[in-house]
Amino acid sequence: MYKYDQYDQAMVDTRVAEFRDQTQRRLEGKLSEDQFKPLRLQNGLYLQLHAYMLRVAVPYGTLSSAQMHMLADIADKYDRGYGHFTTRQNIQYNWIKLEDAPDILADLATVEMHAIQTSGNCIRNISSDQFAGAAADEIADPRPYAELLRQWSSFHPEFLALPRKFKIAVIASQTDRAAMKLHDIGIRIVKNEAGELGAAFYVGGGMGRTPMIAPCIKEFVPLDQLITYSEACLRVYNRYGRRDNKYKARIKILVHELGKDEYTRQVEEEFAHLQTQGIEPPLAELERIKAHFADPAFEAAASDDLDLSDPGFALWVERNCVAHKQPGYIIANISLKPVGGIPGDASAEQIHLMADLAKAYSFDELRVTHAQNIVLPHVKKADLHALWQKLDAAGLGTANLDTVEDIIACPGLDYCSLANARSIPVAQKISQRFAETGKTETLGELKLKISGCINACGHHHAGHIGILGVDRKGVENYQLLLGGCEGDDTSLGQITGPGFDEDGIVGAVETATNVYLANRQDGERFLDTYRRIGMAPFKEALYG
Amino acid sequence: MKILTGNDLKTGAVVWWTGYDWSIHVEDAVDVDGEADAIAAREEGARRVNGPYAIDAQREDNGGVRPAHIKDRIRALGPTVRPDLTLKPADPNAGNWVI
Numbered sequence: 035m036y037k038y039d040q041y042d043q044a045m046v047d048t049r050v051a052e053f054r055d056q057t058q059r060r061l062e063g064k065l066s067e068d069q070f071k072p073l074r075l076q077n078g079l080y081l082q083l084h085a086y087m088l089r090v091a092v093p094y095g096t097l098s099s100a101q102m103h104m105l106a107d108i109a110d111k112y113d114r115g116y117g118h119f120t121t122r123q124n125i126q127y128n129w130i131k132l133e134d135a136p137d138i139l140a141d142l143a144t145v146e147m148h149a150i151q152t153s154g155n156c157i158r159n160i161s162s163d164q165f166a167g168a169a170a171d172e173i174a175d176p177r178p179y180a181e182l183l184r185q186w187s188s189f190h191p192e193f194l195a196l197p198r199k200f201k202i203a204v205i206a207s208q209t210d211r212a213a214m215k216l217h218d219i220g221i222r223i224v225k226n227e228a229g230e231l232g233a234a235f236y237v238g239g240g241m242g243r244t245p246m247i248a249p250c251i252k253e254f255v256p257l258d259q260l261i262t263y264s265e266a267c268l269r270v271y272n273r274y275g276r277r278d279n280k281y282k283a284r285i286k287i288l289v290h291e292l293g294k295d296e297y298t299r300q301v302e303e304e305f306a307h308l309q310t311q312g313i314e315p316p317l318a319e320l321e322r323i324k325a326h327f328a329d330p331a332f333e334a335a336a337s338d339d340l341d342l343s344d345p346g347f348a349l350w351v352e353r354n355c356v357a358h359k360q361p362g363y364i365i366a367n368i369s370l371k372p373v374g375g376i377p378g379d380a381s382a383e384q385i386h387l388m389a390d391l392a393k394a395y396s397f398d399e400l401r402v403t404h405a406q407n408i409v410l411p412h413v414k415k416a417d418l419h420a421l422w423q424k425l426d427a428a429g430l431g432t433a434n435l436d437t438v439e440d441i442i443a444c445p446g447l448d449y450c451s452l453a454n455a456r457s458i459p460v461a462q463k464i465s466q467r468f469a470e471t472g473k474t475e476t477l478g479e480l481k482l483k484i485s486g487c488i489n490a491c492g493h494h495h496a497g498h499i500g501i502l503g504v505d506r507k508g509v510e511n512y513q514l515l516l517g518g519c520e521g522d523d524t525s526l527g528q529i530t531g532p533g534f535d536e537d538g539i540v541g542a543v544e545t546a547t548n549v550y551l552a553n554r555q556d557g558e559r560f561l562d563t564y565r566r567i568g569m570a571p572f573k574e575a576l577y578g
Numbered sequence: 579m580k581i582l583t584g585n586d587l588k589t590g591a592v593v594w595w596t597g598y599d600w601s602i603h604v605e606d607a608v609d610v611d612g613e614a615d616a617i618a619a620r621e622e623g624a625r626r627v628n629g630p631y632a633i634d635a636q637r638e639d640n641g642g643v644r645p646a647h648i649k650d651r652i653r654a655l656g657p658t659v660r661p662d663l664t665l666k667p668a669d670p671n672a673g674n675w676v677i
């Protein structure tokens with residue numbers, strides 16, 4: 035894992051001291067809320083429905099056990115004993131007191147963490163593949179590139195007041211597990227015919243009220259030009275992105291309005307200019323970073339045998355575990371989606387336990403996934419059964435990854451001041467309904483995603499089944515979307531028709547799955563059947 | 579009736595104007611019709627409350643106060659999905675008041 039150098043630590047420590055002073059001045063009345071709000075937002079501190087909310091960055095979703103323990107300690111000491119893992123691989127605390135915020139940031143800094151650039155119109159925390167460094171299908175570990183981009187974008191003076199927020203994802207495998215094409219910039223590390231590594235740039239994706247899939251604007255940028263090319267993409271956006279209208283300010287609108295070709299031409303022009311400026315960090319810096327992400331000390335002759343005679347364990351292995359690049363090892367996913375539970379929430383005890391288990395079984399490493407689950411990336415197969423037993427005993431052994439119960443849900447109207455409707459109760463009712471009817475297994479892979487408003491924090495556009503909360507004359511109402519997908523064949527869901535009330539939406543989801551079951555052909559997932567038969571049979575069943 | 583609400587500056591807690599102070603209990607809220615802006619400006623200046631705003635509400639038969647919008651009812655009670663963290667953890671029907 036990356037270790038801070040003296041610059042990283044000094045930057046974070048300085049920021050904590052600065053924020054302590056700003057908070058003090060706010061509490062003493064020397065700063066008004068109008069003056070203070072942008073300052074607290076720059077440190078991840080929002081004001082939400084019930085209290086202040088703190089969003090802590092988890093760069094590219096990677097955590098050490100010590101960091102995970104700290105997240106639990108913060109939940110215990112300053113919040114109400116839990117945290118919410120988000121689709122951007124971060125964690126949010128819902129009950130923070132302003133007077134405590136500087137102490138929390140100071141505590142975080144002791145384990146090389148912070149809340150910088152988790153809000154505001156800057157380059158946000160960079161997300162990545164949750165299986166980075168472990169996946170059998172990766173051509174490289176994407177995290178060194180994400181880390182280089184993190185260092186470049188942290189406090190980058192030119193990009194602290196962009197037209198709007200800016201989200202970057204970096205992957206390096208065949209399968210896109212990070213919804214890369216739904217980011218402002220998606221970077222895929224690729225290999226060219228000569229066997230050299232480079233970066234493919236996808237620019238102008240996003241969700242929110244105008245969802246768009248990022249087109250590929252450049253298929254191969256040599257790694258020693260990664261930062262320069264990124265800078266060129268941002269500069270064109272910073273210059274021409276719309277500042278007159280918040281709803282048209284994201285880069286996706288610029289790329290769409292200019293057209294991919296014209297945007298690309300302008301980026302190339304800027305890139306040519308920037309190449310004369312020598313802004314690219316030396317490759318030695320990338321090598322220095324890479325050394326931090328060296329493989330852990332895998333046991334050379336670890337056995338690939340797994341005793342699957344325990345049926346509960348066998349199901350969990352089949353559902354929640356994924357092939358590892360190293361023989362004898364496996365990637366274990368911990369579902370934060372117990373039936374009827376709150377998607378992405380974990381108690382302080384559970385967070386501590388996961389940290390302990392990472393130390394015992396996964397070389398001290400954990401990952402947060404954009405599906406709001408936790409990963410232990412490097413588990414020896416010989417240890418897997420023992421690990422599962424401990425997880426199961428703590429209510430963390432649910433075997434439902436990528437099923438209809440593994441729902442992504444934003445905080446919605448239970449916590450979020452922008453919400454139109456509650457998301458969590460809908461997720462709870464749906465997972466309960468399917469668990470009770472025993473259909474979860476039959477349905478196989480089915481990605482269901484819920485947002486409480488059009489901002490789409492719950493990725494509803496990208497759900498095989500998506501649900502969007504709307505406000506109908508002061509009453510919560512839910513629209514149903516079908517056919518969305520993230521990853522290699524990214525597509526955007528289509529609205530089925532008029533919305534439903536809270537119970538109605540649960541029934542509507544069930545109806546849609548019945549249409550799938552009645553029509554599916556061999557090996558088809560819900561999404562495949564939908565793509566083959568189209569919207570009409572679903573509409574017919576839903577609205578008759 | 580119109581009632582005034584905001585978040586406590588220090589703790590962020592949801593608070594309601596009682597006529598002379600702020601309370602975390604919505605049933606303590608008083609009608610501020612016509613005076614909302616003046617009270618809001620004074621209290622914000624006194625650094626006690628953050629972002630105060632007036633909302634529509636109804637006096638209930640049992641003396642309670644019910645904000646007109648569901649968002650403010652959730653603010654008044656707490657998250658419906660964590661009854662243990664609401665102001666009325668022991669009342670199994672508290673959630674119904676929100677909806």
Ligand code: HEM
Binds near residue numbers: 242
């Ligand atoms: C509760 C406080 C939150 C607020 C105030 C908030 C606000 C917003 C807003 C305004 C947007 C739309 C931006 C745009 O379209 O220009 C947005 C998008 C998004 N947010 Fe949130 N959000 C919150 C929580 C979350 C949480 C909990 C997650 C993760 C579960 C999240 C992840 C995202 C994602 C993935 C997007 C869409 C990606 C994109 O920007 O295109 N946010 N958020």
Ligand code: SF4
Binds near residue numbers: 454
């Ligand atoms: S989608 Fe809307 S309701 Fe949900 S967290 Fe985002 S802003 Fe809040």
